[in-house]
Amino acid sequence: MRRFLGSVAVACSVALVGSGLSPAAAAPEPDAAPPAVEGQVTSRPDAVSAQVSARATGRRVEDLSQRTATEQVFANPDGSWTSETSTGARFAEKNGVFVPISDLGTLESAGETVTGAGTRLSIADGADTPGDGPTEGSVPLATLEGTGEDKGTRLELGWEGSLPAPEVSGNVATYTDGVEVPVQDAPAQAADTVDAEAPVRDAPASTADTVDAEVTVEPTRSGFSHRTVLEQAPEGDVELRFPLRFSKGLKVVRDEGTGDLRAVDAGGETVFFAPAPTMWDAKIDEASGLPAAETRVDTAIETVDGVQILVLKVAKEWLQDPARQYPVTIDPTWTSGASDTWVQADVPGSKAGDTELRVGTFNGGSLKSRSFLQFSSTALTGKQITKAELRMHNYYSYSCTSSPIEVQRLTTAWVSTDVRWTAQPTHTTSGEGSNNVSKGYSASCAAGHVYYPITPIAQYWADNPTKNFGVRLVAQDETNNYSWKRYRSANYVTGANDPVEPTFIVTYNSYPDTASGVSFGSGQSSTDSTGKLWVRTKTPTLGATVTDPDGGKVKAEFDVSGATTVTKLAGSSVDSKTLSTAKPTLVEGTHTAKAWANDGTLRSKAAGTSTTFTVDSVKPATPTITSDAGYTNNSWKSQKPTSNRFTFASNTDAYQFRYSLNGAAGQYVTATGGTASVDWNPSGANTIRVVALDRAGNETAATEMAFGNGPVSLTAPKAGITSTDSFAVAATGPNISNGGTPTATGYWRVADSLTQDKDANGSPAGWKGGVPLTVAGQGATWTANGLVAVAAGDLQAVGKDRIPALVELQVCFTYPNLAVGNGQVQCTTNTQKKATQVTKLPHAFGDNYPTAEAGAGQIALTTGELNISATDVNVDAGNTGLSVSRTYSSYSGIGANSRRAQGPARGDHDHVGADRGAAVHRAPDPQQLPLRRPAAPRRDRQGPQARLHRPVRASSQRPVRRVHGRMGPTISGDRTAVGVLLGRIRAVPRIRRRDPPGDLHDERDRYLQSSVPCPRCRSGTFWLFWSPWWTCLSPVCPSRKGLEG
Incomplete structure (x- = not known):
């Protein structure tokens, strides 16, 4: 069976009760809302995009994510929202989207199934035959079915006899051809009311057993109204019988007092409802616009062979009354629920479902x-x-x-x-x-x-x-x-x-959401061990995260109470869900702060969590340091104490002390009554540094104590530095009360020599150099400073002039007033302390050293050193000539501030592109590495200074740091001329790293591959390892640990 369909809304609909012509017909309904302009934005899928579009277009835009069967929500250009909610469903869900019910078709001749918001209606299409309905002699007229949560509930209203195909006009299906209703000879019960004052209208009477009728079905949003229309008065009573078929568990009951009909479930809950059926003729009351003779129909529920039948009885006395104006309409209406209704004094029942x-x-x-x-x-x-x-x-x-x-x-x-x-x-x-x-x-x-x-x-x-x-x-x-x-x-x-x-x-x-708890600017607050919050400034930055569900700008408003009172302090205007800040002026003491959110129109209904804090902007007293071993600042003890405890003291505001031992990372100790102690008993020269902090984190200036004990100590250079020149050394020695003013001497020796350090105070024996150093007194200590040069000739004697040579340095103090062998000579290397090892680099050019061309200079492949030599001026003056040239070596310079040698392929070298500068070794502190240069005019005089320019950073490479080395003029000829040599060093190509083959891999070695001849090997490609020696590999070199030198 094919059905014509109408969509029906479950939540709130009423069926048509009064119908017909009235004065209202003279007042036409307004046209439907005009369609949206093509391309105009009217809806967006979510709240954020709807807000953005509304502001951009200046028109309201619907947020589809908030649409329901009865409600639409629109974002307005001013940031507000508008909700439009109807009492009945206007939208039905289709494929997960709510679409207007009218878009689905309220009544279509196509016969396609259309689902409304909770109820589905199908009507007869004329193809059914008697027996297809609830009883053997009936056909289905209209079927109402629940969907969604109500799926499975069903009401089928039958028609006894057959029905033709309907004519569909507007929203009404009409069955006319061959539709008849039976007329009974026996008089029926009189109708409830008769309109005695209605004007008389001739109405032809029917003398047959049936009378022609017209049946209409009109969908409503929650059900349907079915009407039987008589065009002429019948001879007898009219009885309309509508067989009913329900889903399992439902049955129809009639309210005897009101005449209302209900299809109820087993629990008595109403599933479908029909107000008491009514009938009326064509006469309209001009005052009310309603049918003048509307009255209730006598109704009964009969059960035949288990099928319930709705019986409507109309007495011939009412039908044949001379006051009747035909046509006469009989109208039962069914609904699945409604959320609006009306009451009237003369209507005993409900009018839910009316239109x-x-x-x-x-x-x-x-x-x-x-x-x-x-x-x-x-x-x-x-x-x-x-x-x-x-x-x-x-x-x-x-x-x-x-x-x-x-x-x-x-x-x-x-x-x-x-x-x-x-x-x-x-x-x-x-x-x-x-x-x-x-x-x-x-x-x-x-x-x-x-x-x-x-x-x-x-x-x-x-x-x-x-x-x-x-x-x-x-x-x-x-x-x-x-x-x-x-x-x-x-x-x-x-x-x-x-x-x-x-x-x-x-x-x-x-309303804006409740703001977060109050926070403080970075570094302005701290929490002590009890959880109490302290703030160390009188003008803290208060912050709170604020959120407005409507989006747009929002700000925090801060209320502060306690030692200072601040009300509604406005924070910065920020985007929703971000931090809004304000900066009050407070006094010392305890405060409580809370934040509200304000979107410019509304303040949040509640404040965020209150935050209690104490303002303390006063620093504790600068701490003092005392030692139970008797150390004072710049003191030295010839013997190390058996123990030592330092005590830090400030005022009672001090909460803890932070101390540093010999420049190491700070450590904390909690103060009790403004004091705290730490045990520390080191050897040699040492420094302890301490600051006091209060609970708010206020920090005092540092107090420092330098002290020492035991023999002399070498403080510079650090182990592992390199130099092609001298090494700057520094040492400290005790200020021995009866030792007199000491002298100091610097020494060096090749590392790993056979000389053993057997003297408890050290000895110069086996060391070279003997360079006098400058000695100065500093409180309890003496300091010695100077340069120690490593002689190339001495290195050549041991075969280490052509390779990086590992050497050791020491300083010896001689106290003139002490006896020989009783501490008169005290050296930094002794049985308790090993020597400091550094590396002396050769200038690896010439004499068969492997080199590579690098722009205007050469790279020593053994050491990675850059050397540039160029003639700038060459003048021929007859019998005499004058030339000015310049040289530069990147590893020249004092090594006290160098790092250890890395070789040409190591990462401690900077490499720049072909137009950016040189590949040179980096120095950790450029200020301590001035270039050696001849005297030159100041920049405000003629000529530039003799200092290398810093090359521009090359793409994806590190910049060249300050070059340490020597640069100066070379002059030849009869006359003297000095030129100051400047300019940017031309590029040195990057020397790439590669892994050695097979068994040559060693994580400790660094190497590069070259095709230049190996000076100590036979022909062939060799691998050059960076270690205290280099080794060549060729078909005739059997071992990687081959040749030194």
Whole structure:
């Protein structure tokens, strides 16, 4: 069986009850809303994009993520939001998206299944035969089925006999050809009422056993209305029988008092509902616009062979009354639920499911009508309501002159199918809104929307969402005929997307979320061991993270109490979910701060978590250092004490001390009563440094103590440095009270020599150099400084002149007043302390050293040293000539500040591109490495200074640091001329690292491959290792540990 289909909304619809021509027909309905302009943005998939589009276009934009069956939410250009909620479903879910029900087709001839928001309706298409319906002689007329959570619930209404294919016009399906209803000879029970005053109209009577009829089915948003229309008066009573078929567990019951019909489940809950069926003729009451002779139909429920049958009986006395004006309409209406309804004094039952809502009176108060509506909006909870209106579509009024209609908040829950004149929900006048407008009487006041202001009611619901029980519409004066209004209900279906159903329109602003707890600027606060928070400035930076659900800018507002009181201190305006800051001026003492969020219109409903803190901006007293072993600043003891404890002392504000031992990372010790102690008993020259801190983190200036014990100590150079020249040495020795003013001498020797250091005070024996050093007194110590040169000739004698040579340095102090052998000579190398080892680099050029061309100079492949030599001026003056040349060696210079040698392929060299400078060794402290240069004019004189320029950084390579080395002129000829040599050193290409083959790999070695001849090997490619020797590998070199030199 194929069915014509109509979409039906579950939540809130009412079926048409009164129909026919009326004065309202003279007031045409307004056209549907104009379509959106092509390309105009009207909706976005989420809140953020909707807000952005609304601001950009200057028009409201719907957030589709908040759409429901009854509600739309729009972002406004000013940052606010608007919710539009109807009492009935306007949207149905299709493929996960809510689309307008009218877009699905409220009634289509195509016969396609269309699902509304919770209910599906299908109607007969004329293809059924008797027996296809609930009984053997019936066909299905209309079937109502639940969907979603109500899936499985079903009501089928049959028609006894057969039906032709319908004609579909607008939203109504009409069956005409061959449709007859039976006429009974026996008189039926009289109708409830008879209109005795109606004017007489001739109506031909039928004398047959049947009478021609017209059957119509009209969908509503929650059900359907089916009508039987008689064009002529029958001879006898008319009995309409509608077999019913339900899903399992449902049955129809009739309320004997009201005549209402309910399909209930096993628990008695109403699943489908039909108000007491009514009938009327064609006469219209001009005052009300309603049928003048509308009356209830005598109704019964019979059961035949287990099938329930709805029986409607109409007496021939009512049908043949001379006052009848044909056609006559008999109208049962079924609905699956509704959220609006109306009551009237002469209507004992519910009008849930009707397609209209009535308010006021048209006969001086003899009959009064009131309407009730419910709205379910999820968007309002916790919001500030800036404007709220109830929009009603007023399609009929008593007159263009009006009497006010009021909207009042309901205070008890209610169900539309249970509301009647004698059972109305309670209400309050608090916050009520009213309007005094009439529409729909004539062209002078054409049908249209009427808006009732209900902002206080909406705000109450936003603040109390569980108490949203809806509203009622009631005439301010229920005896004034000008109050008579008829509105479209949520159940009215036009067949187009025409928003005539009752709509609750609310514009709101979201309150900002509660701000975070207060934080402080970086480094301004600290927490002690008890968890107490301290702040070390009187002008701290307070911060709080603020969030506004509506997006846009938001700021924090800070309240501070305690020693200082600050109220509503405005923070910076920031994007939502970021930190807003402010900077108050406070006094010393304890404070409590909390933050609110403010979006420029609303303040958050609550403040963030309070933060208690104490302002302390005063530093503790500068600490003192005492030693129980008797050390004082710059003191020296000839013998190391057996133990030593340092005590730090400040005032009681000191919470802890941070101390450093010989420049190491600071350590902390907690103060008790302003003091703390640490045990430290080192040997040699030492320094202890301490600062005091309070609980707020205020830090004092440092107090430092230098002290020492035992023999002399070499303080420079550090082990591992390199030099092609002299080494700067420094040493300290004790200021021995009876030793006199000492002298100091610097020495060197080749490392790993056979000489053994057997003297407890050390000895110069076996050492070379003997360079006198400068001695100066510093309190309890003597210091010695100077240069120690490593003689090339001495290195050549041991075969280490051509390779980097590992040498050792020491300084010996001689105290003239001490006896020989009793501490008169004290050296930095002795049985307790090993010598400091450094590396002497050769200038590895010439004499068969492997080299490579590098721009204007050469690279020594053995050491990585750069050498440049060029002639700048060469003048031929007859019998005599003059030339000026320059040389540069990158490893020249004093080695006290160099690092250890790395070789040409090591990472401690800087390499630059072909136009950027030289590849040279880096120095850790360029200020201590001045270039050796001849005297030159100052920059403000003629000529530049003799200093190398720092080359520009090359792409993806490190810059050349300050070059340490020697640069100076070479002069030849009879005359003397000095030129200051400047310029940027031309490039040295990067020497790439490669791994050696096979068994030559050793993580300790560094190497490079070259094709130049090996001076100590036979021909062939060799690997050059960076170690105290180099080794060549060729077909005749059997070992990697081959030749030194």
